[in-house]
Amino acid sequence: MVYKTLHWYIFRELLRIFFLTASALTTLLAFGGMFKPFTKQGVDIRQLITIMMNLMPAMLAYAIPIAALFAAVLVYWRISTDNELTACRAGGISFYSIVFPAAVLGVLLAAVDWGFVNYVVPHFLQATEQAVRRDAASLLVNQINRQEKFQLGKYIIYADKASEEATDRPGVSLVVLDGMAAAQLKNDKPEFLIIARRAVATITDHPDSNSSDFTCRLTDAAAFDPNNFTKVTGSIDSFPPGGRAIPVPSFLKDKPKFYNRSALKELIENPYPFPDIARYISDMEDRYTIETINSRMYDAWKSAGAAGKPLTFIARDAASDKRTEYRLIAPNAVLTPDHQLTFSGRPGVGLRLDELNADGKLQSNYTAESVDFLVGQDQFADNATTAKLQLNGATRRDVIRNIAAAP
Numbered sequence: 001m002v003y004k005t006l007h008w009y010i011f012r013e014l015l016r017i018f019f020l021t022a023s024a025l026t027t028l029l030a031f032g033g034m035f036k037p038f039t040k041q042g043v044d045i046r047q048l049i050t051i052m053m054n055l056m057p058a059m060l061a062y063a064i065p066i067a068a069l070f071a072a073v074l075v076y077w078r079i080s081t082d083n084e085l086t087a088c089r090a091g092g093i094s095f096y097s098i099v100f101p102a103a104v105l106g107v108l109l110a111a112v113d114w115g116f117v118n119y120v121v122p123h124f125l126q127a128t129e130q131a132v133r134r135d136a137a138s139l140l141v142n143q144i145n146r147q148e149k150f151q152l153g154k155y156i157i158y159a160d161k162a163s164e165e166a167t168d169r170p171g172v173s174l175v176v177l178d179g180m181a182a183a184q185l186k187n188d189k190p191e192f193l194i195i196a197r198r199a200v201a202t203i204t205d206h207p208d209s210n211s212s213d214f215t216c217r218l219t220d221a222a223a224f225d226p227n228n229f230t231k232v233t234g235s236i237d238s239f240p241p242g243g244r245a246i247p248v249p250s251f252l253k254d255k256p257k258f259y260n261r262s263a264l265k266e267l268i269e270n271p272y273p274f275p276d277i278a279r280y281i282s283d284m285e286d287r288y289t290i291e292t293i294n295s296r297m298y299d300a301w302k303s304a305g306a307a308g309k310p311l312t313f314i315a316r317d318a319a320s321d322k323r324t325e326y327r328l329i330a331p332n333a334v335l336t337p338d339h340q341l342t343f344s345g346r347p348g349v350g351l352r353l354d355e356l357n358a359d360g361k362l363q364s365n366y367t368a369e370s371v372d373f374l375v376g377q378d379q380f381a382d383n384a385t386t387a388k389l390q391l392n393g394a395t396r397r398d399v400i401r402n403i404a405a406a407p
Helices: 002-040 045-081 084-090 095-134 136-145 261-269 275-303
Strands: 150-152 155-158 161-165 172-186 189-206 211-224 231-239 311-316 323-329 332-335 341-344 351-356 362-368 370-377 385-392 403-405
Touching: 002 045, 002 095, 045 084, 045 095, 084 095, 095 261, 136 150, 136 155, 136 161, 136 172, 136 189, 172 211, 189 231, 275 311, 275 332, 275 341, 275 370, 275 385, 351 370, 362 385
Parallel strands: none
Antiparallel strands: 150 155, 155 172, 161 172, 172 189, 189 211, 211 231, 311 323, 311 403, 323 351, 332 341, 341 370, 351 362, 370 385, 385 403
């Protein structure tokens, strides 16, 4: 009877301190989680309340271990300073009996926290992300009107003004951007720039796949190369170029620690849709495509160019569809182990590159020490590959862009 009374007495004290501490910590952590969306992402009050209500159960999982430790320290410190611990030892009660309530509470809270981390936290964090993603149009408008950038993965958007338009299509939001400027980043540097007098952004929510995508139609738009600010194309009508949609980035899909058990099992069985793995596979496919093109071009040179016959390339302007033909006569070619292809001429003579117009008439003639055949992914078209010839040591130094090998 004495043990039962003592155990319930200590257990009640532990629970009282635990619930008070867990409540305070959960509230503080939830407010901390809202600080960045509120100050940096332009979240309004309605969205802020939704985020907070979903963050409270998630933050409780992180508060439970801290609250349990604090409760145990505070309760056993108090019964020690009040000489209750001395009285128990004087009555023949062992140390193990005194700490038994804390051990029981620890086991119970460990089981509760395990359930929270594996099921409750992923559910509520996903609910938070879905709520924010459904209001992506509001976030875009708020950030643009605060003169801040709006970033979607490797794309950054600026505009003078943004306003949301009504639409009768469920799950679709429209945002009008006046004076838009956008950029695609590569290694944290702009790869190309786009400016437009007006743009209409469409954000489509896909509840079945728990995802959203972003497309943008442009009016009076042009793209530029930020390295030398020469115009890359005369006019484009969509962002990203090519009309493809940008998937709205997911904070949770990139972090397996926020997956529940069933999602982790699916990830183990099929890891390829995971963003990091999908990105690596895409990079390998791009690299394989580039290596294949360079190898085939080298084979074409061995069968024709090595015998003094010209290699023919066709360049087409994206805006006017103007066709220009280039004929390269190169006595030598080297394909490096990493599949970089370089054409070169004889010492003191060099190689020759002829430029012909659409009528087949010679426009320009270049003499160079070497020409690098550079292959890469086209940022203005989806799943497209382009090449360019870069002249080195030319009598008239020049870079000829967007040259595709003739079939």
